[in-house]
Amino acid sequence: GQSLEQPSEVTAVEGAIVQINCTYQTSGFYGLSWYQQHDGGAPTFLSYNALDGLEETGRFSSFLSRSDSYGYLLLQELQMKDSASYFCAVVYRENTGFQKLVFGTGTRLLVSP
Amino acid sequence: NAGVTQTPKFQVLKTGQSMTLQCAQDMNHNSMYWYRQDPGMGLRLIYYSASEGTTDKGEVPNGYNVSRLNKREFSLRLESAAPSQTSVYFCAAGHTEAFFGQGTRLTVV
Numbered sequence: 347g348q349s350l351e352q353p354s355e356v357t358a359v360e361g362a363i364v365q366i367n368c369t370y371q372t373s374g375f376y377g378l379s380w381y382q383q384h385d386g387g388a389p390t391f392l393s394y395n396a397l398d399g400l401e402e403t404g405r406f407s408s409f410l411s412r413s414d415s416y417g418y419l420l421l422q423e424l425q426m427k428d429s430a431s432y433f434c435a436v437v438y439r440e441n442t443g444f445q446k447l448v449f450g451t452g453t454r455l456l457v458s459p
Numbered sequence: 460n461a462g463v464t465q466t467p468k469f470q471v472l473k474t475g476q477s478m479t480l481q482c483a484q485d486m487n488h489n490s491m492y493w494y495r496q497d498p499g500m501g502l503r504l505i506y507y508s509a510s511e512g513t514t515d516k517g518e519v520p521n522g523y524n525v526s527r528l529n530k531r532e533f534s535l536r537l538e539s540a541a542p543s544q545t546s547v548y549f550c551a552a553g554h555t556e557a558f559f560g561q562g563t564r565l566t567v568v
Contacts, residue, residue: 354499377555388549388559389502396555433501437554444509445554447492448518451501 348372350450352434357456358424366419366453368434376437376445378410378417383452384430392419394437421455429457461485465550465560472540472567480535480563482550490554491533492517493525495546496562502549508533540567 350370358364368378377396381389395401395410395417407420421428435449463484472478484491489510494502494517504517508527522544524536537544545567550560 379555379557381557388561389551389557391556391558394555435502435557440515442509442515444507444513444515445490446504446507446517447490447551447554447557448504449494449502451499 348436348438348448350434350436350448352432352450352453354451355454355456357458359458360424360426362424363420363422364424364455366421366432366434366455368417368419368450370415370417370434370436370450372415372436372438372448374439374441375412375415376439378408379435379437379447380406380408380419381433381435381449382430383433389433392432424457426457426459429455431455463550463552463558463560465548465563467563468561469564470566472537472565474541474567476540477536477538478540479537480548480550480565481532482534482560483532484552484558485531486552486558487530488552488554488558489530490552490557491527492551492557493523493533493535494549494551495519495544496549497546505535505548540565542567 380392383389393408410417493505506525
């Protein structure tokens, strides 16, 4: 099966930098995605890494190391509105050849003034 | 510009009742998914569909059935609802970048 691990909660202050780690065990690995979910809302896509290295999108960056089965989401210049849950998710190919998307349990980020 | 649309947004069922959650996408994605979200459990995959006419089980399929009659629509059916199925249900489309519906908050009493 597939398994992902990420911390359950992270706290930080406005303006700071925070890193949310994700480790995974997956066969047929394709890539690692990150999603943000505010309380009461739906998950929204943040980033996708298929290759090793860092992808930057504004204040958010995502990193992947395929050899270490590890990735992280880096949030810079934290704002109060960044308080949310963040999920890593693996895209993998099953024996059928079809691609599936499976999520971790999420990291709750609390940003304080 | 609807993206992924789920209905209903809220539902209360009595134990043993049946219902179908509807999901439609206008993004032309082949892959569609149904997840349930419970506190502290993240998003757990119930069923997925890689293309029209194909479906497969996810992590927690028991008590559910699905139907992918065309590329746009992927429905989730609870034949005999149980209190353990009280949850928030999300439909999604895509895979490297997935788009989610707004969710259905289901309570089974």
